[in-house]
Amino acid sequence: MTTSLVTxxxxxLGSHLCERxxxxxxxxxxxxxxxxxxxQNIEHLFGREDFVFVExxxxxxxxxxxxxxxxxxxxxxxxxxxxxxxxxxTLKVGSLGTHNMLGLAKVKGARYLQASTxxxxxxxxxxxxxxxxxxxxxxxxxxxxxxxxxxxAEAMVMAYHRVHGIETRIVRIFxxxxxxxxxxxxxxxPAFIDQALHGRPLTVFGDGSQTRSFCYxxxxxEGIWRLLNSDVREPVNIGNPQEMTILEFAETVTRLINxxxxxxFKPLPVDDPxxxxxxxxxxxxxxxxxPTVPLEDGLVSTIKYFRELLGLAEKPPGETE
Ligand code: NAD
Ligand code: UDP
Numbered sequence: 001m002t003t004s005l006v007t008x009x010x011x012x013l014g015s016h017l018c019e020r021x022x023x024x025x026x027x028x029x030x031x032x033x034x035x036x037x038x039x040q041n042i043e044h045l046f047g048r049e050d051f052v053f054v055e056x057x058x059x060x061x062x063x064x065x066x067x068x069x070x071x072x073x074x075x076x077x078x079x080x081x082x083x084x085x086x087x088x089x090t091l092k093v094g095s096l097g098t099h100n101m102l103g104l105a106k107v108k109g110a111r112y113l114q115a116s117t118x119x120x121x122x123x124x125x126x127x128x129x130x131x132x133x134x135x136x137x138x139x140x141x142x143x144x145x146x147x148x149x150x151x152x153a154e155a156m157v158m159a160y161h162r163v164h165g166i167e168t169r170i171v172r173i174f175x176x177x178x179x180x181x182x183x184x185x186x187x188x189x190p191a192f193i194d195q196a197l198h199g200r201p202l203t204v205f206g207d208g209s210q211t212r213s214f215c216y217x218x219x220x221x222e223g224i225w226r227l228l229n230s231d232v233r234e235p236v237n238i239g240n241p242q243e244m245t246i247l248e249f250a251e252t253v254t255r256l257i258n259x260x261x262x263x264x265f266k267p268l269p270v271d272d273p274x275x276x277x278x279x280x281x282x283x284x285x286x287x288x289x290x291p292t293v294p295l296e297d298g299l300v301s302t303i304k305y306f307r308e309l310l311g312l313a314e315k316p317p318g319e320t321e
Contacts, residue, residue: 008075013217028050033058058101062104076149110166121136129276130237131234154170170235170236175187193306202261204247208250214242240278243276252299
């Protein structure tokens with residue numbers, strides 16, 4: 001049986017990844033210190049013989065007495081609010097955590113997959129962003145703790161590949177959304193859904209002209225699965241190229257939840273990227289992958305999850321929560 005270790009497996013993406021690996025008949029070891037994730041995301045997997053949860057901080061060395069085929073390093077605070085509140089933990093999990101997990105993969109002769117991010121491109125000056133773009137990151141700005149940790153992680157992964165010959169993969173994940181995001185994690189998808197469901201104004205930062213491109217979690221996980229099983233060692237962007245302004249996104253959420261929702265404008269966070277859109281030519285070419293879930297379908301599933309989580313029953317159109 002193939003055994004895969006997933007760090008950050010109790011988080012939003014990690015929990016979906018654990019499920020997918022189990023569905024592919026892998027034995028899954030989920031390692032998480034519950035810093036920004038939670039047990040509820042994986043509770044339904046407890047009791048399975050092919051699933052093990054280990055509460056552990058991966059910035060500390062980790063040893064395990066069994067063979068591993070894959071190590072997938074997803075542990076890291078990921079929402080801007082989280083990594084601004086946890087700057088040192090963010091830097092440590094991207095550096096020390098990556099080093100520890102690469103060391104583990106080396107000892108076990110396992111394949112290693114690194115969760116990287118579109119933030120390695122910073123506030124991009126090239127649009128859309130291909131993997132060949134080196135980025136525009138402010139190393140000493142507040143977002144630098146996340147961006148530079150991920151850039152360091154990528155460099156470390158390539159060094160382990162070149163020096164130790166371990167099999168490595170790097171996925172650059174663009175804004176992904178779906179069930180199991182925390183309603184108050186500060187990212188725009190959960191923030192707007194939570195606000196619209198409660199009849200509060202949607203907080204648009206800046207004038208809302210900045211753009212993002214949103215990918216549904218199932219599409220992302222499919223891309224990661226294909227990358228893991230490919231022989232592509234260079235970083236690969238996985239994201240949905242359908243780009244929109246944040247104001248357009250607010251209108252979409254409003255239309256789906258509560259057409260009477262208002263918008264309120266708040267200051268734009270420091271170094272907030274003005275545009276972001278993945279160039280997915282590599283994923284198309286090497287993985288035969290492209291997203292398939294339309295934004296509105298993905299949002300409907302996410303909104304359903306939030307309603308259940310928050311105990312809010314569906315109301316007939318026109319009525320607010
Ligand atoms: P998340 O906060 O839901 O999950 C992160 C998980 O890592 C949490 O369960 C947390 O408890 C765990 N963790 C953090 N530090 C740890 C440590 N030192 N030891 C063990 N566990 C630790 O966030 P997410 O959105 O699921 O992000 C998962 C990964 O994907 C991150 O590496 C993130 O950088 C990357 N990513 C996500 C997105 C996105 O849109 N969701 C975009 C780009 C990159
Ligand atoms: N944003 C917003 N209102 C919010 C949260 C975020 O307007 O309540 C904006 C944010 O300034 C950014 C975009 O939405 O331009 C996406 O933010 P998010 O935190 O989801 O992710 P980012 O892409 O910045 O990492």
